[in-house]
Amino acid sequence: MVNVAILGYGTVGSGVAKVLTDNAEEIAGRVGEELNIKYVLDLRDFPGDPFEKVVVHDYELIAADPEVSVVVEVMGGLHPAYEFTKRALESGKSVCTSNKELVAEKGAELLKIAREHNASYLFEASVGGGIPIIRPLVQALTADKIEEVCGILNGTTNYILTAMSEGGADFDSVLAKAQELGYAERNPEADIEGHDACRKIAILASLVSGKQVDYKDILTEGITKITDEDMKLAEAIGGSIKLLGVSRWKDGKVFARVSPFVVEKNHSLYAVNDVFNGIMVHGNMVGDVMFYGSGAGSLPTASAVVSDVVEIAKNIGSNIPITWSEDKQPVEDPKAFTCRFLVQVKEGKQAVADAFGQTDTVSESAEDGTVFLTENMTEAEYDQKVGALTVVHMLRTI
Amino acid sequence: MVNVAILGYGTVGSGVAKVLTDNAEEIAGRVGEELNIKYVLDLRDFPGDPFEKVVVHDYELIAADPEVSVVVEVMGGLHPAYEFTKRALESGKSVCTSNKELVAEKGAELLKIAREHNASYLFEASVGGGIPIIRPLVQALTADKIEEVCGILNGTTNYILTAMSEGGADFDSVLAKAQELGYAERNPEADIEGHDACRKIAILASLVSGKQVDYKDILTEGITKITDEDMKLAEAIGGSIKLLGVSRWKDGKVFARVSPFVVEKNHSLYAVNDVFNGIMVHGNMVGDVMFYGSGAGSLPTASAVVSDVVEIAKNIGSNIPITWSEDKQPVEDPKAFTCRFLVQVKEGKQAVADAFGQTDTVSESAEDGTVFLTENMTEAEYDQKVGALTVVHMLRTI
Numbered sequence: 001m002v003n004v005a006i007l008g009y010g011t012v013g014s015g016v017a018k019v020l021t022d023n024a025e026e027i028a029g030r031v032g033e034e035l036n037i038k039y040v041l042d043l044r045d046f047p048g049d050p051f052e053k054v055v056v057h058d059y060e061l062i063a064a065d066p067e068v069s070v071v072v073e074v075m076g077g078l079h080p081a082y083e084f085t086k087r088a089l090e091s092g093k094s095v096c097t098s099n100k101e102l103v104a105e106k107g108a109e110l111l112k113i114a115r116e117h118n119a120s121y122l123f124e125a126s127v128g129g130g131i132p133i134i135r136p137l138v139q140a141l142t143a144d145k146i147e148e149v150c151g152i153l154n155g156t157t158n159y160i161l162t163a164m165s166e167g168g169a170d171f172d173s174v175l176a177k178a179q180e181l182g183y184a185e186r187n188p189e190a191d192i193e194g195h196d197a198c199r200k201i202a203i204l205a206s207l208v209s210g211k212q213v214d215y216k217d218i219l220t221e222g223i224t225k226i227t228d229e230d231m232k233l234a235e236a237i238g239g240s241i242k243l244l245g246v247s248r249w250k251d252g253k254v255f256a257r258v259s260p261f262v263v264e265k266n267h268s269l270y271a272v273n274d275v276f277n278g279i280m281v282h283g284n285m286v287g288d289v290m291f292y293g294s295g296a297g298s299l300p301t302a303s304a305v306v307s308d309v310v311e312i313a314k315n316i317g318s319n320i321p322i323t324w325s326e327d328k329q330p331v332e333d334p335k336a337f338t339c340r341f342l343v344q345v346k347e348g349k350q351a352v353a354d355a356f357g358q359t360d361t362v363s364e365s366a367e368d369g370t371v372f373l374t375e376n377m378t379e380a381e382y383d384q385k386v387g388a389l390t391v392v393h394m395l396r397t398i
Numbered sequence: 399m400v401n402v403a404i405l406g407y408g409t410v411g412s413g414v415a416k417v418l419t420d421n422a423e424e425i426a427g428r429v430g431e432e433l434n435i436k437y438v439l440d441l442r443d444f445p446g447d448p449f450e451k452v453v454v455h456d457y458e459l460i461a462a463d464p465e466v467s468v469v470v471e472v473m474g475g476l477h478p479a480y481e482f483t484k485r486a487l488e489s490g491k492s493v494c495t496s497n498k499e500l501v502a503e504k505g506a507e508l509l510k511i512a513r514e515h516n517a518s519y520l521f522e523a524s525v526g527g528g529i530p531i532i533r534p535l536v537q538a539l540t541a542d543k544i545e546e547v548c549g550i551l552n553g554t555t556n557y558i559l560t561a562m563s564e565g566g567a568d569f570d571s572v573l574a575k576a577q578e579l580g581y582a583e584r585n586p587e588a589d590i591e592g593h594d595a596c597r598k599i600a601i602l603a604s605l606v607s608g609k610q611v612d613y614k615d616i617l618t619e620g621i622t623k624i625t626d627e628d629m630k631l632a633e634a635i636g637g638s639i640k641l642l643g644v645s646r647w648k649d650g651k652v653f654a655r656v657s658p659f660v661v662e663k664n665h666s667l668y669a670v671n672d673v674f675n676g677i678m679v680h681g682n683m684v685g686d687v688m689f690y691g692s693g694a695g696s697l698p699t700a701s702a703v704v705s706d707v708v709e710i711a712k713n714i715g716s717n718i719p720i721t722w723s724e725d726k727q728p729v730e731d732p733k734a735f736t737c738r739f740l741v742q743v744k745e746g747k748q749a750v751a752d753a754f755g756q757t758d759t760v761s762e763s764a765e766d767g768t769v770f771l772t773e774n775m776t777e778a779e780y781d782q783k784v785g786a787l788t789v790v791h792m793l794r795t796i
Binding site for chain 1: 417539689690692695697698705
């Protein structure tokens with residue numbers, strides 16, 4: 001029997017308990033042993049809950065129990081999740097988590113501590129909710145040089161952008177509706193300002209780089225400034241606006257950015273709508289591969305957490321290797337990030353041609369000026385070329 | 399150094415050599431050792447090819463060489479691939495393959511031989527080309543009861559159906575164009591009659607069941623009878639026709655079918671067009687997860703083969719467990735397979751209501767009769783209810 005302790009009995013924690021209970025037979029078959037929830041750590045009590053008798057309020061009980069070999073950290077936040085995780089790993093207990101803040105901030109250090117104590121630190125649920133993405137990157141796409149990872153990594157913002165694009169409503173009213181439906185939190189800043197997506201792309205970028213990509217080094221822009229005019233501009237080229245986390249590798253350099261992008265119809269992320277997540281990985285041999293599913297929610301996220309529990313339970317006493325060192329991987333200046341720019345300027349077609357040379361003109365009128373799509377270029381090149389023109393709107397296009 | 403022998407130097411085999419060469423440094427980093435292509439087995443010679451000096455014509459050389467620990471079988475067909483694979487596994491060499499015919503026919507037996515000789519038999523490339531699907535099913539979605547696997551598993555037929563739906567051209571002329579472009583083989587039967595998709599869904603169904611699902615037990619229908627009228631019927635409900643391999647698990651029973659289905663706009667496979675593949679997996683906890691990418695082609699397929707080589711090279715001398723036993727998993731009678739039926743009958747709305755009760759009427763006219771979409775029901779129920787009506791067209795809808 002493998003004993004599990006769940007830290008945090010909120011949305012994800014209660015989902016983990018449900019998955020381990022409802023699918024107990026299948027999971028025991030895969031592990032070769034039964035899994036037992038020995039403790040649930042939470043500040044609250046849960047009278048009437050099937051696990052009420054194993055609820056404890058003091059982490060010491062778990063830390064001191066040598067029978068616990070798997071710790072499920074689904075508390076969120078940096079503290080005390082960091083201290084609890086560190087202590088568990090140092091005593092040879094393996095930890096799995098959905099906590100992207102902690103993985104992005106301390107992943108390299110915690111992976112190192114795990115290695116040193118023949119334990120494992122796994123975090124499949126920290127990116128893409130239920131979508132298998134960490135394991136495919138680490139264990140499956142092993143024949144390729146990964147050249148790009150590009151994802152819709154936040155369900156809340158994708159829901160808002162989908163609703164804005166379909167209903168023509170403005171950002172504030174759609175956000176209010178999302179909060180009402182429980183798709184957005186009361187304090188939605190981490191989602192709508194792109195911080196959540198930023199931590200997730202930093203985790204994926206670190207995994208691919210094998211070095212710590214610091215999320216603070218990634219230029220991050222949210223969706224609060226997206227207007228109905230932006231939506232219409234995107235539609236003019238048959239695209240829609242998505243909040244993307246993008247990381248690229250070229251000539252040993254790493255480029256990364258989180259911001260709204262126009263995704264055109266032929267892109268594999270175009271059809272990823274509502275609260276769903278989609279992550280596109282481009283390998284030099286495999287080309288584009290895309291992973292799609294529920295990026296959040298109690299049971300999908302718990303499914304990913306429990307898949308980590310299963311892998312740990314099959315490898316008790318040994319380290320499941322994830323090569324992500326503490327060395328810092330620099331991220332290039334955002335001005336070196338390339339994309340196509342979809343621009344509306346007050347001037348006519350000729351002024352645009354003078355500034356940019358060859359471009360795709362989308363429309364031109366005396367009233368609205370010129371809408372055009374540039375070639376692929378760096379932000380620096382764009383800034384320089386657009387200097388003489390009067391920009392009404394600009395959107396980045398991928 | 400890990401020595402590899404490649405059996406078959408065709409499209410996939412030469413791709414494997416290219417991936418191992420071009421990405422040699424990254425792959426060595428992941429394995430911890432260099433990989434060396436010691437032999438390429440083919441009946442032909444390849445003067446001027448970078449591997450011309452390691453080309454051999456006699457399998458005995460490879461079988462007798464104890465330095466070869468990984469055999470890449472990319473010959474296709476049952477014989478002599480089966481004999482070569484068996485012999486390699488019996489001598490403790492691990493084998494990886496893209497050969498779906500062999501995996502579908504002899505997978506359980508070869509997995510057993512591999513286990514008995516501390517070797518591995520891996521086949522990531524046998525389904526979905528470069529898309530990681532075998533590994534996610536076996537290693538990642540381990541917390542769920544899988545309830546459905548549903549995939550666009552054949553790029554050739556997806557190309558043909560996409561072209562028919564976009565261009566309004568008929569099956570024969572699109573097939574001819576696909577052959578011209580190299581997307582369809584001279585003898586396209588295995589693709590267009592659904593045999594290829596059938597073997598692939600049988601492999602996925604066996605993996606999920608843990609028992610041998612015989613591809614011969616799966617009712618298989620190809621796309622040769624799809625007409626422009628069918629396309630229009632699908633469009634009438636905003637759907638498009640895809641050749642799907644479907645396998646479902648319910649109450650310990652397995653249901654499976656390969657045939658054209660109408661996929662509606664809100665389904666995750668709707669946007670999978672052209673030669674791409676998409677595989678949707680439904681778990682009882684994670685919900686729908688979708689995997690998308692290039693289902694064929696030299697380098698994507700080779701990428702999947704080499705990911706198997708990497709995993710084998712990291713586990714020389716031990717068996718990578720895949721629980722798929724030789725016990726036979728029965729497939730239920732196709733008449734018990736449920737779906738919604740999109741039907742055009744000569745009769746009016748009232749006759750349809752008399753036969754089916756509540757249905758969604760799509761259109762009704764004196765000229766074209768009634769087009770309607772049934773509730774979800776078994777094929778047997780449909781047959782019984784539709785008996786009194788005169789069917790002009792019928793399509794299954796998923």
